[in-house]
Amino acid sequence: MNELIKCIAIDMDGTLLNNNHVVSEDNVNALKIAQKNGVEVVIATGRSYAEAKPVLEEAGIECPIICVNGAEVRSLEGKVVATNPLKNEQVQELAKVLDKYEIYFELYTQNGTFSKDYDKAIATIMDIFMSGNQKSEYEKVLKAAKERMEDGRIKLVDSFDHILNNEETVVYKLLAFSLESDKLEAARAKLVEMGNVAVSSSGKDNLEITNIEAQKGIALTVFTSERGISMKDTMALGDNYNDVSMFERVGRAVAMGNALDGVKAKAHLETDTNINSGVAKAVLEVLK
Numbered sequence: 001m002n003e004l005i006k007c008i009a010i011d012m013d014g015t016l017l018n019n020n021h022v023v024s025e026d027n028v029n030a031l032k033i034a035q036k037n038g039v040e041v042v043i044a045t046g047r048s049y050a051e052a053k054p055v056l057e058e059a060g061i062e063c064p065i066i067c068v069n070g071a072e073v074r075s076l077e078g079k080v081v082a083t084n085p086l087k088n089e090q091v092q093e094l095a096k097v098l099d100k101y102e103i104y105f106e107l108y109t110q111n112g113t114f115s116k117d118y119d120k121a122i123a124t125i126m127d128i129f130m131s132g133n134q135k136s137e138y139e140k141v142l143k144a145a146k147e148r149m150e151d152g153r154i155k156l157v158d159s160f161d162h163i164l165n166n167e168e169t170v171v172y173k174l175l176a177f178s179l180e181s182d183k184l185e186a187a188r189a190k191l192v193e194m195g196n197v198a199v200s201s202s203g204k205d206n207l208e209i210t211n212i213e214a215q216k217g218i219a220l221t222v223f224t225s226e227r228g229i230s231m232k233d234t235m236a237l238g239d240n241y242n243d244v245s246m247f248e249r250v251g252r253a254v255a256m257g258n259a260l261d262g263v264k265a266k267a268h269l270e271t272d273t274n275i276n277s278g279v280a281k282a283v284l285e286v287l288k
Contacts (some may be wrong), residue, residue, distance in 0.1 A: 005286040007040040007227070007234040009066070009220050009246055010279060012047055012055070013128050013202065014239035015256050019137065021144050023059035030280035030287075031061055037287055040227060041064060044216045046128070046202045046242050047174070051076050051153055056132060063073040069200065069242050070110055070211050070219030070244055071172035084214035085170045088198070092164055094191060098176050101187040103207075107163060108155070108173040109136040112165060113154050117253055121154050122146060127203035158259065181205070200242040204260075213278050217245030219260055235286060237271070237279055239263060253283045 008031075010016050018024055029054050031041050031069055043053050044066040052065055065074045075084040084092070098105045104120040106113055115121040123176050125145040135164070150230075163169050178184045187208055192198050198215045207210035218234075224234055236246035239259040247253035247266045255267035264270055271285075 004233050005039060005044065005235050005252060006229045007021070008034055008212050008283060008286075009034070009042050009044045009223075009225050009236045009250070010232065011216075011217070011238035011240070011243050012043060012045040012052060014258060015243075016043070016273055016274070016279050017055065018277075020140060023055065023061065024277045024280070026277035026280040030277075030283040031063075034081060034283050034287060035063070039287075040224075040229060042107055042220070042223060042235050044070070044236070044238075044246060045174075046173075046208055048072075048113060049078070051148070053078065060234065062256075064223070066216060066223065068192065069198070069214055070216050071214035073219055082219070083170065084211045084219075085172055086174075086209075086211050086214075088164050088167070088169060088171060090196070091171045091174065093156060093194065094174055094197065095160065097187055097190050097194070098174070098193075099263070100191075101183045101224045102180075103176050103177055103178045103187050104174040104185060105174045107160055107171055108165065108175065110170040112152075113175075114157050114160065115154050116160065118149065118156060118159060120177060120258055121149060121156075123179075123205060124175060124203075127177060127205045130203070137207075142272065164177070172210065174207075175205075176209065177205055177208040182281040198245075200244070202240050202242050204214075216242060216246040217247075217249045220246050221249055237282055238281070239274065252286070 007162045041063045049067045106115045123143045131142045198210045232251040235252040236250045237254045239256040253267040254269045255264040255275035271282040
């Protein structure tokens with residue numbers, strides 16, 4: 001076995017998951033072989049725990065999860081071991097910017113994800129599901145997006161005021177979406193200028209806004225350090241810009257074949273696509 005890799009961090013959408021949003025048998029088997037060989041496997045996703053856990057459970061994958069781009073970290077047992085939330089008053093300032101540019105957004109909180117618009121909530125998740133996979137079957141993706149709404153993972157509300165005015169609310173992320181790229185870009189520039197927030201994306205038409213410390217790469221650095229593993233001995237796999245903070249810190253950064261060109265440019269290597277079990281190929285390569 002390659003002695004160098006002691007930890008493998010894996011993104012979900014467009015990476016571990018195929019276009020049907022499930023983990024292929026090849027990927028499952030490769031991760032189990034890695035774990036049997038003593039490699040620490042961790043999922044690093046923009047999804048909330050409620051959205052990540054059922055998919056992994058169905059595949060029989062048991063491991064810690066870096067959720068919401070690092071805003072929350074869960075242990076193997078599902079216990080919250082770290083959080084990096086946004087301050088509520090900060091969220092209100094961020095919301096003003098997004099409203100100014102007429103950009104739809106969702107709130108990811110400790111009590112679930114909230115939306116004010118059913119149709120835009122569907123469009124937002126489809127943007128992530130189809131990211132880097134233009135060949136995704138539209139009808140299947142639409143069905144998966146509707147299921148996300150119907151099973152209550154997204155809660156529809158008329159206003160976010162009562163959520164943000166409640167001192168007990170913990171906001172992990174704002175997920176913003178717009179098909180008007182000029183407005184999205186203007187909002188992104190303004191949000192970055194405000195400082196103290198990380199702005200990344202997991203789809204071509206979205207922005208993911210978190211605490212400046214809530215980045216996958218930062219969360220992964222803490223995760224490995226707590227286990228006495230060097231980031232030099234860590235491999236990360238991903239397909240989008242919210243994976244770049246991991247790529248910049250690990251010894252082996254692997255972009256999916258379906259990753260965006262800008263993301264591939266930040267990686268050391270490229271593997272096959274998510275529909276061809278690229279994760280399994282990259283994992284088995286380091287286990288040789």
